[in-house]
Structures are given as C-alpha cells and as structure tokens.
Amino acid sequence: MSIFRRHLSFATQLFRKYDLDYSKVPKLDEKDLKEKFVRGNGPGGQAVAKTSNCVVLSHIPTGIVIKCHQSRSLSDNRKTARELLIAQLDIQINGEDSLDAQIKRVDEKRKSAQEYKRKQRDALKKAWREREGIGKEQEVIK
Incomplete structure (x- = not known):
C-alpha cells in the first residue's frame, strides 16, 4: 500500500517538478473496469458505518484490485482509486520506465x-x- 500512498502524495506536487516521460503511462478504458461501492472501515463512527463510500475498483484484464477509502466523499474516492490503478498498471507494465522508477x-x-x-x-x-x-x-x- 505504500506505493499507492506515495503516488498520491507525489502525483499532485512532485510530478510537476520533475522532467518525466508520460508517453508510456497506460490509459484506462472504462469497459475494462468493474466498480463496486462498499462500506468502509476504521474510525469515523456513523459516517463510516452507514454510508457505502469505499470504492473497490477491479481491472479485469490484469486482475488488479484497488480499494480506496481515503475520504468521506464518494467522488473523491472514485478519482483516487483510478489514479492508484493507473499508478499500479504503470509499475506493472513499464517497470523501469514507470513514473515511480523515474x-x-x-x-x-x-x-x-x-x-x-x-x-x-x-x-x-x-x-x-x-x-x-x-x-x-x-x-x-x-
């Protein structure tokens, strides 16, 4: 999970500072994704226990599953889950040419x-x- 958190923290701030090659970053096709909303866990009481704002995003061709419950907002979690999936796909597909390796x-x-x-x-x-x-x-x- 540390790889995912690193990408989130770096994505908005540090990617702009580096001269990186974005040409090989994979693009997501919505028909390859299976999205499910479940109840999250952890602290938060009723706000967590009664709402299904945790996003479970599955990439069907590779079998990668991302679970994201970083905020209480469903739309923020959907966006974050897609960013995490792109980061994980980039690492898996490009290896040494991935943004993380760069x-x-x-x-x-x-x-x-x-x-x-x-x-x-x-x-x-x-x-x-x-x-x-x-x-x-x-x-x-x-």
Whole structure:
C-alpha cells in the first residue's frame, strides 16, 4: 500500500517538478473496469458505518484490485482509486520506465549530488582549519 500512498502524495506536487516521460503511462478504458461501492472501515463512527463510500475498483484484464477509502466523499474516492490503478498498471507494465522508477532515479541523482557537495564542503572546512591552525578542541572551547 505504500506505493499507492506515495503516488498520491507525489502525483499532485512532485510530478510537476520533475522532467518525466508520460508517453508510456497506460490509459484506462472504462469497459475494462468493474466498480463496486462498499462500506468502509476504521474510525469515523456513523459516517463510516452507514454510508457505502469505499470504492473497490477491479481491472479485469490484469486482475488488479484497488480499494480506496481515503475520504468521506464518494467522488473523491472514485478519482483516487483510478489514479492508484493507473499508478499500479504503470509499475506493472513499464517497470523501469514507470513514473515511480523515474522519480527514484531523479531522487538518487539529487542525493548523490548533495553528498558530493557535502564532501567538498567538509574538505574545504578541514583545509581551512589546518591553514588557520584550529583544532577541534579549540573550536569547542570558544
């Protein structure tokens, strides 16, 4: 379920920041979907127990089933379930070319660049300390 939540949080904010290839993202055909509305579970009392606003979305060709009950709104849950299904199909069909894999690659590249900059900064600080004759003990005292 963590993959799905990651896609939701990133979909609206981070997908716009990255230069991603959207050409291979699968399109959903409504005739391939089976949609069912059930009662949700979890906290919420009567609002959850008496309304059927949990969406169970099945993709018939692949057999992927998505259950979404992230809000009390049926329309929001329907939209979210479709986004989650597209994300899961993208991962299953495209693998290393999926949006999730592209984001991971960009994040790793960004992290390695930050690590390189940190090492350079540490080396400059060490060289400055040696040049000035400052030891770590003297820094702590001041």
